[in-house]
Amino acid sequence: MSRGEQTRSAILDTAVELASQLGLEGLSIGALAAAAGMSKSGLIAHFGNKQELQLATLQRAQARFRASVFAPALAAPRGLPRLEALLARWLDWLMSADLPGGCVMLGAATEYDDRPGAVRNALAGGFRELRGAIAKAVRLAVDEGHLLPQTDPWQFAFELFGIVLASAHDWRLHADARSITRARVAFARLVERHSAAHGHAERIET
Amino acid sequence: MSRGEQTRSAILDTAVELASQLGLEGLSIGALAAAAGMSKSGLIAHFGNKQELQLATLQRAQARFRASVFAPALAAPRGLPRLEALLARWLDWLMSADLPGGCVMLGAATEYDDRPGAVRNALAGGFRELRGAIAKAVRLAVDEGHLLPQTDPWQFAFELFGIVLASAHDWRLHADARSITRARVAFARLVERHSAAHGHAERIET
DNA sequence: AGCATAATAGTACGAACGTTCGTATTTCGC
DNA sequence: GCGAAATACGAACGTTCGTACTATTATGCT
Numbered sequence: 001m002s003r004g005e006q007t008r009s010a011i012l013d014t015a016v017e018l019a020s021q022l023g024l025e026g027l028s029i030g031a032l033a034a035a036a037g038m039s040k041s042g043l044i045a046h047f048g049n050k051q052e053l054q055l056a057t058l059q060r061a062q063a064r065f066r067a068s069v070f071a072p073a074l075a076a077p078r079g080l081p082r083l084e085a086l087l088a089r090w091l092d093w094l095m096s097a098d099l100p101g102g103c104v105m106l107g108a109a110t111e112y113d114d115r116p117g118a119v120r121n122a123l124a125g126g127f128r129e130l131r132g133a134i135a136k137a138v139r140l141a142v143d144e145g146h147l148l149p150q151t152d153p154w155q156f157a158f159e160l161f162g163i164v165l166a167s168a169h170d171w172r173l174h175a176d177a178r179s180i181t182r183a184r185v186a187f188a189r190l191v192e193r194h195s196a197a198h199g200h201a202e203r204i205e206t
Numbered sequence: 207m208s209r210g211e212q213t214r215s216a217i218l219d220t221a222v223e224l225a226s227q228l229g230l231e232g233l234s235i236g237a238l239a240a241a242a243g244m245s246k247s248g249l250i251a252h253f254g255n256k257q258e259l260q261l262a263t264l265q266r267a268q269a270r271f272r273a274s275v276f277a278p279a280l281a282a283p284r285g286l287p288r289l290e291a292l293l294a295r296w297l298d299w300l301m302s303a304d305l306p307g308g309c310v311m312l313g314a315a316t317e318y319d320d321r322p323g324a325v326r327n328a329l330a331g332g333f334r335e336l337r338g339a340i341a342k343a344v345r346l347a348v349d350e351g352h353l354l355p356q357t358d359p360w361q362f363a364f365e366l367f368g369i370v371l372a373s374a375h376d377w378r379l380h381a382d383a384r385s386i387t388r389a390r391v392a393f394a395r396l397v398e399r400h401s402a403a404h405g406h407a408e409r410i411e412t
Numbered sequence: 413a414g415c416a417t418a419a420t421a422g423t424a425c426g427a428a429c430g431t432t433c434g435t436a437t438t439t440c441g442c
Numbered sequence: 443g444c445g446a447a448a449t450a451c452g453a454a455c456g457t458t459c460g461t462a463c464t465a466t467t468a469t470g471c472t
Contacts, residue, residue, distance in 0.1 A: 003419075003469070021320055026231070029460065040460085042420035050460060101320045110316045113378035114227055114307045124379050158372055158388045165375065166368030172319035173330050182364045193399060209439065210449065235430065247432085248450040256430060 008046045011036050015057040016064065021101030024054050024108040024119065054119050061104040062126050069093045070133065079144035080191065082137050087160070087187050091180055094168045102172050106165075131157050151194045159190055214252045217242050221263040222270065227307030230260050230314040230325065260325050267310035268332050275299045276339065285350035286397065288343050293366070293393050297386055300374045308378050312371070337363050357400045365396055 001009075014036045019027045029050060033043045047053040069089040076085035094103055101107070105126060112120040135153035142151050163186045170179035207215075220242045225233045235256060239246045253259040275295040282291035300309055307313070311332060318326040341359035348357050369392045376385035 007419080023317065028458080030458070039421050041422070041462090044461080045419070102316070107316045109375060109379050110308070110313050111229065113375075120379075127375075127379060154384075155388055155391060158376070158385070159369070159392050161375070162368035162370075162372030162392065163365070164368075165371035166364055169315060169319075169333075169367070169371065170364070173315050173326075173333060178360075179364070182361055185361060186365050186368065189399060193395060208448085213449085234428080236428065245451050246430085247452075250431075251449075 007038075011043060011046060012056055012060040015053065016061045016104060017098075017100065019054075019057050019061070019101075019104050020099050020107070023111050024058060024104065025111050027054065027057065029053070051118060055122055058104065058108065058119065058122055058126075065093065065103075065105065068096075070130075073137075078137070078140040080141055080146040083141055083160075083191070084187075086134070086137065087164070087183070090164055091167060091183060094164070095171055095180070103168065106168060131161065134160060145196070147191070147194045148196060156190070156194065160187065163187055163190070210252065213244075217249060217252060218262055218266040221259065222267045222310060223304075223306065225260075225263050225267070225307075225310050226305050226313070229317050230264060230310065231317050233260065233263065235259070257324060261328055264310065264314065264325065264328055264332075271299065271309075271311065274302075276336075279343075284343070284346040286347055286352040289347055289366075289397070290393075292340070292343065293370070293389070296370055297373060297389060300370070301377055301386070309374065312374060337367065340366060351402065353397070353400045354402060362396070362400065366393065369393055369396070 011032070015027060015032055018032055018035055022028075022031070029040050029044050032053075033040045036043060044050070044053065047056055069086070069092075072089050073082055073086035076082040093099070094106075105123065108119070108123050109127065112123055131154075134157040138147065138151065138153040138156045141147045142149055142153070147156075163183050166186075167179040167183035170176040170182070217238070221233060221238055224238055224241055228234075228237070235246050235250050238259075239249045242249060250256070250259065253262055275292070275298075278295050279288055279292035282288045299305070300312075311329065314325070314329050315333065318329055337360075340363040344353065344357065344359040344362045347353045348355055348359070353362075369389050372392075373385040373389035376382040376388070
């Protein structure tokens with residue numbers, strides 16, 4: 001890795017951290033340059049313009065998410081264990097201390113949902129890919145016999161996503177640690193509802 | 207209503223519309239003045255400074271939400287009908303065409319969740335109040351016998367909130383109309399899970 | 413070691429930001 | 443109808459924004 005690539009990578013690390021707090025749009029070249037300890041012009045030379053910087057920052061954040069959340073989940077055995085690992089890692093990711101301003105993608109989602117362009121496309125693509133991957137994991141859980149065959153993977157993924165969103169909201173806006181427990185309870189009930197044990201069996205105690 | 211109050215009110219209507227698209231932080235005095243057809247100085251004189259403008263805009267959006275979503279829901283009979291009305295109105299609100307940039311509160315939530323200050327406090331207070339109202343509606347549904355007594359109102363409100371968040375996300379970022387159906391399905395299952403008709407559960411009403 | 417090139421800094425630009433001030437205009441009670 | 447108060451305007455402030463262009467420094471290959 002050349003020197004330029006090194007500093008570019010270091011810049012992006014700082015950029016993700018800053019974008020976490022200020023949003024992808026609020027991330028300014030001047031503030032980033034100050035945080036990275038270099039000049040505005042020297043910094044932006046690595047990317048050309050701000051949009052390219054935003055795209056690169058988003059890609060870096062997405063790559064981190066894949067590495068911290070999805071890859072470990074894929075290491076878990078397919079089926080329910082993988083889904084559980086996914087949720088656990090995802091919650092860890094959202095509440096991690098090294099993302100001081102929350103998930104960059106979730107923040108950018110509300111920023112760019114009505115702002116057509118390359119950033120929005122990259123963002124939507126990432127979320128679509130994520131949702132598809134979840135749906136696939138659900139399908140595998142059905143194949144493994146952990147979930148009932150009539151389970152709709154997309155509906156399941158939708159509801160799981162909602163649980164995560166609500167948890168992130170409560171955690172970040174209200175600093176409510178109960179959101180973790182609530183997410184786990186909601187997930188357990190979501191699974192139970194689609195599991196073969198459903199109908200005969202136990203009740204979940206909160 | 208004096209003339210000043212009239213223009214102030216008209217400004218806030220425009221401000222809500224603009225903040226819907228640009229966010230509460232991205233809402234600039236210059237752009238708002240242009241949209242309202244008046245000068246920057248003449249506009250900001252009604253509020254003092256930008257933060258007061260943001261607070262007033264937020265309060266206006268919150269009042270609109272109460273009027274369009276919560277008040278009609280309260281008109282429905284307590285219990286399940288009220289909860290169903292709440293969800294229906296909420297989804298209408300989120301997908302309404304006159305909120306071109308999405309819900310102001312949801313947008314501001316991710317903007318200000320790590321920015322302490324008056325705006326964040328007002329925002330968090332509103333969401334707390336909303337969540338409490340939902341929990342209360344759930345409690346009433348339990349009292350009416352529509353939901354099982356062991357239902358945790360806060361857990362129920364959490365999950366309902368998650369359904370709404372996921373629906374708003376899919377609708378706004380992916381323009382996915384299926385999010386409405388998915389929200390309804392998820393809600394129906396959430397209710398079913400806590401209802402007396404649910405499989406194994408014991409009845410409370412004779 | 414020397415040199416071509418990559419990498420960073422420096423500077424300047426026009427525009428937009430929020431805010432303040434002085435002044436003109438309009439409204440409204442008397 | 444008059445005058446005080448409310449309301450709106452226009453101009454300017456200092457700052458920051460993203461970007462462009464030039465100069466300087468550092469790297470790496472032969």
